[in-house]
Amino acid sequence: MAGHVQILSPAQDEALLREAVSVGSRASNRAWHFEAGSRWRKRHGMVTPRWLRWVLLRMQENNMAQVFIIGAAGKVGRHLVKQLADRRHRVLALHRRAGQGAELGALGATPVTGDLTAIDVGALAGQMAGSDVAVFTAGAGGAGVEVTNAIDGRGLELAVDAARQAGVRRFLLVSAFPEAGRNKAMGEGFENYMTVKKRADVYLAATDLDWVILRPGTLNDAPGTGRIAAGPAIAYGDIPRADVAATLVALVEHPEVRRAIIELTEGGQPVGEVIARLARP
Numbered sequence: 001m002a003g004h005v006q007i008l009s010p011a012q013d014e015a016l017l018r019e020a021v022s023v024g025s026r027a028s029n030r031a032w033h034f035e036a037g038s039r040w041r042k043r044h045g046m047v048t049p050r051w052l053r054w055v056l057l058r059m060q061e062n063n064m065a066q067v068f069i070i071g072a073a074g075k076v077g078r079h080l081v082k083q084l085a086d087r088r089h090r091v092l093a094l095h096r097r098a099g100q101g102a103e104l105g106a107l108g109a110t111p112v113t114g115d116l117t118a119i120d121v122g123a124l125a126g127q128m129a130g131s132d133v134a135v136f137t138a139g140a141g142g143a144g145v146e147v148t149n150a151i152d153g154r155g156l157e158l159a160v161d162a163a164r165q166a167g168v169r170r171f172l173l174v175s176a177f178p179e180a181g182r183n184k185a186m187g188e189g190f191e192n193y194m195t196v197k198k199r200a201d202v203y204l205a206a207t208d209l210d211w212v213i214l215r216p217g218t219l220n221d222a223p224g225t226g227r228i229a230a231g232p233a234i235a236y237g238d239i240p241r242a243d244v245a246a247t248l249v250a251l252v253e254h255p256e257v258r259r260a261i262i263e264l265t266e267g268g269q270p271v272g273e274v275i276a277r278l279a280r281p
């Protein structure tokens, strides 16, 4: 044992404990690390680098979430699957077409089949059971009023009801930026899309879930920069889909951000810093 233990000054010991405690992103984890650190100290006299390595590993395990993605085969969805899997979260990827499952599996997800227009609340709840977070990033993709009403509208309500039935407390919704298409004569389909998106926000916000409504500006497929602007009210702009996904990952990892509406565009601040700032009371 003595061979593994590096003797530290009381100041180094204190600094290590503080570092280990601060890396836990969930408040409960921070409390747990502090407890574990105090117990270790009692037994060994002080915190050691070996303990810090052990605690970092445990912390990684503790912070891993199971995330159920609705619309996982979409453009934002695929970025999200990959980014979550790369960070060792467990991902269940709802998709509707044969052939999408293999690709989602290769990105690191467990594929789950289901069509929002055919599945019922109970069946979807059964698929979601055991997940920590549900993310809704499905959409009709401009396929017309009826499909928009069915997917972005009723599909969202079905997913919210299923999450509540399954006991999935946290629900992240990819919504739309209120200024999108303003003064652009976008037509009846777009007007309906914005109305349905707002109705979906209202439906989710009226629940007792730990919801976050994310309202990105106009999406593009430029490479992600890892930098964004986000807040309750910001100026309208564009954003790469990869950065929307990175923001969703940060929201998965910051459950303290809850019951919040967040507008999102490209910007100059690192995603993690912006979301951590929103997490502060």
Ligand SMILES: NC(=O)c1ccc[n+]([C@@H]2O[C@H](COP(=O)([O-])OP(=O)(O)OC[C@H]3O[C@@H](n4cnc5c(N)ncnc54)[C@H](OP(=O)(O)O)[C@@H]3O)[C@@H](O)[C@H]2O)c1
Pocket: 070, 071, 072, 073, 074, 075, 076, 077, 095, 096, 097, 114, 115, 116, 117, 136, 137, 138, 139, 140, 141, 151, 152, 174, 175, 176, 177, 215, 216, 217, 218, 219, 220, 241
């Ligand atoms: N475009 C913009 O500028 C913009 C701006 C703000 C917000 N948004 C919103 O951002 C979200 C993601 O956008 P995106 O570009 O990633 O969209 P996308 O590529 O069109 O992805 C949408 C996904 O929803 C799936 N879907 C559609 N109908 C379904 C059904 N009946 N059952 C199950 N899944 C179904 C689609 O499945 P298939 O792959 O089988 O078609 C697709 O994978 C959407 O909600 C969109 O409204 C878009």
